[in-house]
Amino acid sequence: MRLEPVANPTLTRQLGLPALALLCTVVIASLLAMIAGAQPFSVLGLIVKGAFGSKFAALETLNRATPLIFTGLAVAVAFRAQLWNIGAEAQLYMGAVVTVVLGTGALSWPAFALLPTIAIAAMLAGAVALLVPTFLKTRFGVDEVVTTLLLNFVVLLWVSMLLEGALKDPMGLGWPKSARLIAEARLPRIMDGLRLHWGFGLALISALVVWVIQRRTTLGYEMRAVGLNAEAARFAGIPVNAVLIKTALLSGGLAALAGFSEVAGLKGNLTLDISPGFGYTGIIVAMLALLNPLGVVVAALFVAGIFVGADSMSRAAGVPTYLADIMLAFALLLMVLAIMLTKFRVRRS
Amino acid sequence: MTNHKEAQVVLRLDNITKRFGSLTANDAISFDLAQGEVIALLGENGAGKTTLMNILFGHYTADEGRVEVFGQALPPGNPRAALAAGVGMVHQHFTLADNMTVLENIVLGTAPLWKLGFGKAAARRRILALVQDYGLQVDPDAQVGSLTVGERQRVEILKALYRDARILILDEPTAVLTPQETDDLFATMRKAVALGLSVIFISHKLHEVTAISNRVVVLRHGKLVAEARTADTDKHILAQMMVGEEVAPPSVRAANPGDVLIALDQVSTPDRGSAPGLKSVNLNLRAGQIIGLAGVSGNGQAALADLIGGLIAPASGSLRIHDAAPKSWTPRAALAAGIARIPEDRHKTGTIADFDLTENAVLELYTKPPFSTKGWMHWQAARDFTQTVIEGYDVRCPGPDTRIRLLSGGNMQKLILGRVLETTPEVVLANQPVRGLDIGALTYVHEQLLAARDRGAAVLLISEDLDEVTALSDVIHVISEGRLSPGFERGALSTTELGVWMAGHGFEEEGGSHAA
The missing domain is CATH 3.40.50.300 (P-loop containing nucleotide triphosphate hydrolases)
Incomplete structure (x- = not known):
């Protein structure tokens, strides 16, 4: 078997193959459910029901999707410029820390002034967390995969230190958690009585903004040029390093918004388990979305749905929630394969 | 040798057609190659020469038509079968491992890797014999990374000969050679022909075609437009056949x-x-x-x-x-x-392969109006500009939304030329x-x-x-x-x-x- 490049892939090819990948994922998940001794269709039904079956479930899925949209966008923006940001997790925690520092009473402004201030400050903190590895890359050629990945652990330990020290809630009975945000620093709910906060709205707006930046602005054009061929971009006069720095600012800022939205919208305070790996899952989300910012929203809903649905399925059918991880892993692998097959055709020899 | 009409036909291309989308790269091409013959394949960029050779060697599958080697039909799309049938190809871009020796590169793929030590002495003897017979001076123990371009090409030819190639396809071999090295290559080709091999030689350079080939096959826009004995033509006629019109210096x-x-x-x-x-x-x-x-x-x-x-x-x-x-x-x-700049390497520095023509056309211009104002791109203006370049500089392409990697080198260069010269x-x-x-x-x-x-x-x-x-x-x-x-x-x-x-x-x- 050989691969032959496809000159101009048709739209059916570009959309059909990823759809087929998702279908295969479902089939594989069904087989695994059977091995676990459950009815495959009932398991899938339970996952869908658990994720979208009731208003409560659907809102839970949207809540879970919110940080994934932010980290997915962060990764998609960076990867598009071939800046390999594996550190969305660290940038998320930077945003969360800043939110707590400014939101627990240090500034007592009205909400309309306080919330944007905190959001911007959080973005700056996340941007700095990615700026350092990017600077090391552009200046000394240090591989950003290594530095951003390792910074995740550094930042997590630093947050742990803060939660045991400077940021520790004096009323927290000794638990490593921060004090609660003041009311003005909380993101309001989208509708009264709905357990969905404005972080989700902010995530949707961010996706739209990123899409506009990439398609309609010179910066987006520069980012794509640098990602596809940095040498040609440099020759044409595009300041490659400056573009990478700007990409890092945007990417780190977006990841930090995930931390801001989780603390200010959902949890109300900072603990060490505020992110169950949203930064890493963001990579899966971005890849599933083929790095398209609007696709990130869909992919984040898909991933969040699987997680939320698997929780409730596990309770009902007795199949371990690990099924969710396996499904995501297969979805990612098959999607990468599907992406390749949209560009290449397999020929039998 | 070609004067004998009875000379055995070693290779027959029969009605080969290949389409890429709306573009017909090869349109019902047929010709024969006789034993001991050198055929020169001539044609402009994008005429379909490389596509045809890729079909012959099994890299592409033809939509219609068949390839026969020594009377046997080649299974389509199978380079291994082509190799086994005695077809050897030397590509424009070499496929050698720099960190291995000449001998290892030649043997690579013919012997199981874990047994490489085994037949080394025998392999060396065979290579040295080939070096002798074909005048391909190269040290079997040299690292390929340290060789000159000309020497690397000899290694590629040795690779084909080592696999018992009876038909050699050389895709623009002289493009990378000095005149002296070209003379050496021609000497090798003459020896190969004397030893009964047949050669298909792809080149742009007319004086080389007239110097080395017995017959000339000319492609234009995917069609075979002329086939002639080299002795019956001259450079002027060939040039005219290639471009289809009179070319004046x-x-x-x-x-x-x-x-x-x-x-x-x-x-x-x-x-x-x-x-x-x-x-x-x-x-x-x-x-x-x-x-x-x-x-x-x-x-x-x-x-x-x-x-x-x-x-x-x-x-x-x-x-x-x-x-x-x-x-x-x-x-x-x-x-x-x-300063308008036409870079040395149009693939690596001149263009971005996965950008379309429009995105490539404004690569140096996008910071200024009418292509952008205050950081906002105006793609319609960029497309209009690209259309002007396409028409003004005769860039042959499906349109401004085509990815530039699908263009031939000549058309790519015309786009670059248009991009820089349109700004006077x-x-x-x-x-x-x-x-x-x-x-x-x-x-x-x-x-x-x-x-x-x-x-x-x-x-x-x-x-x-x-x-x-x-x-x-x-x-x-x-x-x-x-x-x-x-x-x-x-x-x-x-x-x-x-x-x-x-x-x-x-x-x-x-x-x-x-x-x-």
């Missing part, structure tokens, strides 16, 4: 030089690896004049091109534009100074502007450079092809080990005298006088 009118636009005074740049940087170079680029840079490859041409193109700044000495020193010297500063630049830096181009595209590029000169642009032409430099340049400088000779007016030096400068001789006297 560029008629060079007398130059009318004006002001100095760019002046280099005692400029030096750092060495880069084995290639020298510039050494105290003085050069004036005048309006309305073509300055040609002659020299053997790797003698500082890249440094000079990067300097004028804004990619590097002088380490010492001065660069003056319109008699003023630029504040900073970057690609953008060079573009702002009206004051200075044109053309670095190897016609490398790998066919006659049609080559003539076109040369005419455009002359037209730019005639409307008052200063042109710096850097080329390793001495014929090209002498044909176009009003003034020739020779570069050797980073040193630049004084300028010689058109016709002031003979080819032999230029050769002496290129070998680095005239410079010593100058150096001596400096020392004195």
Whole structure:
């Protein structure tokens, strides 16, 4: 078997193959459910029901999707410029820390002034967390995969230190958690009585903004040029390093918004388990979305749905929630394969 | 040998058709190759030569038609079957592992890797015998990474011969060779033919085709337009068959030089690896004049091109534009100074393969209106501009939304040419502007450079092809080990005298006088 490049892939090819990948994922998940001794269709039904079956479930899925949209966008923006940001997790925690520092009473402004201030400050903190590895890359050629990945652990330990020290809630009975945000620093709910906060709205707006930046602005054009061929971009006069720095600012800022939205919208305070790996899952989300910012929203809903649905399925059918991880892993692998097959055709020899 | 009509047919292409979307790359092509024959396959860029050879070798599957080798139909799309049937191909771009020796590269794929030690002595004997028989001088124990381009090509040919190839396909083998190496290659080809092999030779260079081939097959727009015995044709007829119209050599009118636009005074740049940087170079680029840079490859041409193109700044000495020193010297500063740059490598530095034509066309222009204002792109203006370039510079493509990687080299170069010349630049830096181009595209590029000169642009032409430099340049400088000779007016030096400068001789006297 050989691969032959496809000159101009048709739209059916570009959309059909990823759809087929998702279908295969479902089939594989069904087989695994059977091995676990459950009815495959009932398991899938339970996952869908658990994720979208009731208003409560659907809102839970949207809540879970919110940080994934932010980290997915962060990764998609960076990867598009071939800046390999594996550190969305660290940038998320930077945003969360800043939110707590400014939101627990240090500034007592009205909400309309306080919330944007905190959001911007959080973005700056996340941007700095990615700026350092990017600077090391552009200046000394240090591989950003290594530095951003390792910074995740550094930042997590630093947050742990803060939660045991400077940021520790004096009323927290000794638990490593921060004090609660003041009311003005909380993101309001989208509708009264709905357990969905404005972080989700902010995530949707961010996706739209990123899409506009990439398609309609010179910066987006520069980012794509640098990602596809940095040498040609440099020759044409595009300041490659400056573009990478700007990409890092945007990417780190977006990841930090995930931390801001989780603390200010959902949890109300900072603990060490505020992110169950949203930064890493963001990579899966971005890849599933083929790095398209609007696709990130869909992919984040898909991933969040699987997680939320698997929780409730596990309770009902007795199949371990690990099924969710396996499904995501297969979805990612098959999607990468599907992406390749949209560009290449397999020929039998 | 070809005079015998009975000569055995070793290869038959029958009605080969291949389409890529709406483009028919090969349209019902049929011809035979006889034993002991050299067929030259001629055609412009995008005529379908490489596609045809890729089908023959099994890299592509034909939509229609069949390939027969020694009377047996080849299963389509199977390079291994093609190899087993005795077809050997030497690609334009070599497929060798740099960190292995010549012997290991040749044996690679013919023996199980874990047994490599086993047949080594036997393999060496066979390789040395092939080296002897075919005159392919190369040391079997040398690291491929340390070989010259010509030697690497010999290794590729040895690879094919080692696999008992009876039919050799050489895809533009001379594009990367010096004249001396080309002569060696032809000697090898003659030996191969004498030993009963058959050769398909792809080339743009007509004098090579007439020198080596028995028959010529000409492709144009995917169709076989002519097939003739080489003895019955000449260069002029061949050129006409290739492009389908009369080609005249560029008629060079007398130059009318004006002001100095760019002046280099005692400029030096750092060495880069084995290639020298510039050494105290003085050069004036005048309006309305073509300055040609002659020299053997790797003698500082890249440094000079990067300097004028804004990619590097002088380490010492001065660069003056319109008699003023630029504040900073970057690609953008060079573009702002009206310097149009045609880069040496159109694939790696000239274009972005996965961008479409529009995105490539505005690569150097997008920061200014009408293509963008205040950071917002105006894609409609960019598309309109691209359409102008496509029409004005005869870029053959499905449209401005095509990814540029689907274009042939010549059409890619025409897009680059259009992109830089549409801005009516004051200075044109053309670095190897016609490398790998066919006659049609080559003539076109040369005419455009002359037209730019005639409307008052200063042109710096850097080329390793001495014929090209002498044909176009009003003034020739020779570069050797980073040193630049004084300028010689058109016709002031003979080819032999230029050769002496290129070998680095005239410079010593100058150096001596400096020392004195």
